[in-house]
Amino acid sequence: xxxxxxxxxxxxxxxxVLKNLLKSQELLNKRFEMKQMTNETYLKxxxxxxxxxxxxxxxIEEK
Amino acid sequence: xxxxxxxxVGRPNVGKSTIFNKIVGEKISIIEDTPGVTRDRxxxxxxxxxxxxxxxDTGGIDSSNENFxxxxxxxxxxxxxxxxxxxxxxxxxxGLTSNDFVVRDMLRNNRKKVIVVINKIDNKKSEExxxxxxxxxxxxxxxxxxxxxxxxxxxxxxxxxxxxxxDADEEDNRLKFSVIGRPNVGKSSLINALLxxxxxxxxxxxxxTRDAVxxxxxxxxxxxxxxxxxxxxxxxxIYENIEKYSLxxxxxxIDRSNICLLVINAEExxxxxxxxxxxxxxxxxxxxxxxxxxxxxxxxxxxxxxTDKIRNEFQFLNYAPIVFVSALTKKRIHTIMPEVLKVGExxxxxxxxxxxxxxxxxxxxxxxxxxxxxKRLKIYFTNQSGIQPPKFTFHVNxxxxxxxxxKRYLENKLRENFNLEGTPIILQFKNRGE
Numbered sequence: 001x002x003x004x005x006x007x008x009x010x011x012x013x014x015x016x017v018l019k020n021l022l023k024s025q026e027l028l029n030k031r032f033e034m035k036q037m038t039n040e041t042y043l044k045x046x047x048x049x050x051x052x053x054x055x056x057x058x059x060i061e062e063k
Numbered sequence: 064x065x066x067x068x069x070x071x072v073g074r075p076n077v078g079k080s081t082i083f084n085k086i087v088g089e090k091i092s093i094i095e096d097t098p099g100v101t102r103d104r105x106x107x108x109x110x111x112x113x114x115x116x117x118x119x120d121t122g123g124i125d126s127s128n129e130n131f132x133x134x135x136x137x138x139x140x141x142x143x144x145x146x147x148x149x150x151x152x153x154x155x156x157x158g159l160t161s162n163d164f165v166v167r168d169m170l171r172n173n174r175k176k177v178i179v180v181i182n183k184i185d186n187k188k189s190e191e192x193x194x195x196x197x198x199x200x201x202x203x204x205x206x207x208x209x210x211x212x213x214x215x216x217x218x219x220x221x222x223x224x225x226x227x228x229x230d231a232d233e234e235d236n237r238l239k240f241s242v243i244g245r246p247n248v249g250k251s252s253l254i255n256a257l258l259x260x261x262x263x264x265x266x267x268x269x270x271x272t273r274d275a276v277x278x279x280x281x282x283x284x285x286x287x288x289x290x291x292x293x294x295x296x297x298x299x300x301i302y303e304n305i306e307k308y309s310l311x312x313x314x315x316x317i318d319r320s321n322i323c324l325l326v327i328n329a330e331e332x333x334x335x336x337x338x339x340x341x342x343x344x345x346x347x348x349x350x351x352x353x354x355x356x357x358x359x360x361x362x363x364x365x366x367x368x369x370t371d372k373i374r375n376e377f378q379f380l381n382y383a384p385i386v387f388v389s390a391l392t393k394k395r396i397h398t399i400m401p402e403v404l405k406v407g408e409x410x411x412x413x414x415x416x417x418x419x420x421x422x423x424x425x426x427x428x429x430x431x432x433x434x435x436x437x438k439r440l441k442i443y444f445t446n447q448s449g450i451q452p453p454k455f456t457f458h459v460n461x462x463x464x465x466x467x468x469x470k471r472y473l474e475n476k477l478r479e480n481f482n483l484e485g486t487p488i489i490l491q492f493k494n495r496g497e
Contacts, residue, residue, distance in 0.1 A: 013171070013200060016200040016201075017197075017198055017199075017200040019200075020197040020198070020199070020200055020201065020202070020204075021197050021198060023197055024193075024194045024195075024196075024197030024198075025194075027193075027194065028194050037187075037190075037191070041191055045191060045194055048194075048195070049194060052198060
């Protein structure tokens with residue numbers, strides 16, 4: 001049996017979260033472009049997400 | 064073929080049961096009117112397109128532990144051990160909570176596919192919450208509304224993405240039997256006693272299925288596969304003795320078996336849990352042998368008396384043979400395999416149509432059904448329409464005239480005339496031209 005060490009190597013939690021937060025932002029932008037939400041909601045959500053993204057980016061940089 | 068398993072995990076009140084019911088759909092249980100065998104469904108089979116899979120609602124497995132962390136840990140352990148796909152259910156209406164992170168932490172660091180199911184998305188307000196859930200760090204997020212049935216096609220498509228095609232596995236013709244029963248009835252010792260008694264060809268092959276430990280054993284020049292539920296339990300798990308969990312494990316084993324050996328502890332007698340398991344065996348149409356273990360511990364053993372007691376408790380299983388053994392002293396262990404062999408033949412029994420019709424005609428003449436509103440049931444013709452279990456189709460004038468007592472009478476007549484011991488039988492009635 002050959003062990004795939006690279007496959008087993010766990011990604012850090014923060015990297016995964018950041019990747020998904022960026023995905024979330026992309027989805028939010030797409031929905032806003034398709035006029036599925038109000039300006040107000042978009043701004044509030046985008047601001048929340050930005051905060052979270054910055055938090056995780058900072059944590060990764062510090063490592 | 065072993066079906067893939069999907070497990071639902073999540074903190075309380077996120078709608079796991081609603082999603083479970085939506086996935087498995089309405090199921091009609093054939094034994095629901097039998098007292099003592101009704102139960103909450105926590106495990107069921109589901110199908111979508113060409114795929115079949117099992118679904119477990121881990122939230123339904125009550126650990127009777129008030130502690131949230133322990134409960135969630137139990138759910139996550141079961142999901143990781145049992146499932147191929149984990150559905151992590153969250154509440155879209157309430158938004159992301161700290162408890163969701165607790166569940167996330169338990170599910171992380173395993174290589175199971177996790178789908179985050181954002182439930183209760185049925186209005187604009189809930190939709191605004193979905194972006195927050197991406198902080199959980201999993202790769203797949205789907206929005207559904209369990210209550211309104213929204214988003215389930217996408218969910219099904221995602222679930223089956225990596226499932227093997229239905230006919231990917233080769234069909235194994237060897238007779239499969241499992242040893243089932245509630246915890247601590249002596250399943251493991253019985254299996255060990257059986258393995259010592261019969262010739263074991265390969266022990267503990269883990270190749271055929273991912274989690275089940277199957278053993279091939281030889282008896283009378285015939286190979287059998289024994290599915291060992293006891294061996295599947297992982298020591299040290301907090302859920303291993305939880306009754307509902309053991310029931311679920313039994314259900315999984317039953318699904319894969321042709322015959323089930325239901326082990327009963329002679330000391331303790333029969334309890335509700337035994338009936339639940341037995342009810343499921345009947346529902347799935349599998350052969351059944353009741354094994355009374357620890358017979359050596361009974362003071363003044365009287366087989367006749369104990370048989371009557373079992374027959375009285377399991378009135379819906381009067382077809383099942385009963386064997387009395389002691390796994391510890393190995394007494395009467397040799398009586399098990401001949402019964403397995405016999406039941407194995409009976410579940411596949413095919414009865415020639417002419418003989419079948421003679422028996423049914425005689426039964427009809429001997430005891431004609433009573434008339435109802437001036438109409439009487441007429442049986443034109445009977446044929447066997449299936450095996451495992453044997454299924455008989457009666458072509459009648461009006462199936463609405465079949466009273467359950469007459470159905471039972473016909474079943475008894477079939478059992479009197481043909482060797483159908485250990486196998487359930489299905490009687491189906493069809494109107495002419497149907």
